[in-house]
Structures are given as structure tokens and as C-alpha cells.
Amino acid sequence: DTVLTQSPALAVSPGERVTISCRASESVSTGMHWYQQKPGQQPKLLIYGASNLESGVPARFSGSGSGTDFTLTIDPVEADDTATYFCQQSWNDPSFGGGTKLELK
């Protein structure tokens, strides 16, 4: 199984730039996707294929990486971005990272 590792939490101020990382236990090429989940809601796709912005998602969100190391960037961060962010790989049987909880100062 492909294990995805994310840092558990981050705190940033509105207007700043934040990067959320995800490391895979083996190469997943560019088969990495990012989701935002707010309390009581289902996850929402933000980025697919490592760097492609899902339709309707603000351009403040971007993704990069390939192989084993991936990054989700939010620039600038807004108050509404408070949420948990999950990475997910589709190169092998699907698996998710543990999530990074983003809080605003």
C-alpha cells in the first residue's frame, strides 16, 4: 500500500502564503490530488494530477510535485480557507494522507 504522509497542522495569518506538503512512500508519478474538507461536509476536489486546478476552484490554490513529494500552495490565504486538506494518490489502489488542519491566526 502507498502511504501518504502530511504534517498534522499549520497556522497562518490571512494574506500569507502557505504550503502543505505530502510525501508518498513510493513514486505515484503525477497521480496526486488535493481535497479541502470543512466540518460536516464532504471533501471537495481542489487539484488533480498534481498541478491541475479543478474547475471553479480559485486560482489562489496551486499544486506541484511528482514522484514522491507534492505540495499544495494557497496564496494568499483567506479566512474561508480554514479547513483540513487531504492528499490522495490514484497511481495504485487509492490512499489518502492523514490530513493537514489549516487554522488562521
Added chain:
Amino acid sequence: EVQLVESGGGLVKPGSSLKLSCVASGFTFSSYGMHWIRQAPKKGLEWIALIYYDSSNKYYADSVKGRFTISRDNSKNTLYLEMNSLRSEDTAMYYCAKEEYTTDYSFAYWGQGTLVTVSS
């Protein structure tokens, strides 16, 4: 508009069975693979099962293999998850999700989820 609506969750005792349903609309259900994904309370997401568009292949996470069965009825636009020998660790929100090959097999569409609680 793609819609996925899960149902069938509830409170059950350890060792019992439950069958979840997911009714799909807004797309040609019979052309897409479908997944079940779960999320334990205040925990992360866990993929648990995939069924091909024509039911020709089914895949399961090790945590549910042999206990859960994914199936579909394309004539009813409905996806199912039959869960047997339920354990406390199966307590979670269960989501169905549509496979989306146009977005590199990410999960662009999710239902709102149905809650399964396994407790004595």
C-alpha cells in the same frame, strides 16, 4: 448536475450486517467506476472499495476484504455496499464517489455520506 445520495446507515451491534445504497443521477451511471470511501469520527479518509462500470472487477482495502461486498445495479443507477461482521472500528461516515478519468481518477464528486455506528 451530478448527484450522489447515500442511505442505509444507522446504529448496529458488533457482528451484525448492514447494506448501504448510493443513488446516482446527472450522469450515465453505467459508464463509470464507483467507489466507497469512509471517514471515522475526527479521523482521515480511507478508501475501501471500487467496482468497475460493468461490475467486471471489484477491489477492496485489506481492512474490509472478506467482510464487505460492493455491487451495483445499473438499471437502478444504484451502488451498494453490503457490510457483514461489523466491528467497532467500522464506525464511520461512508461516502460514495464517482471515478473521474477526466481528472486523472480523482474523486470530483462525492455524496453527502451516511453514518454507520457499530456499538453494543
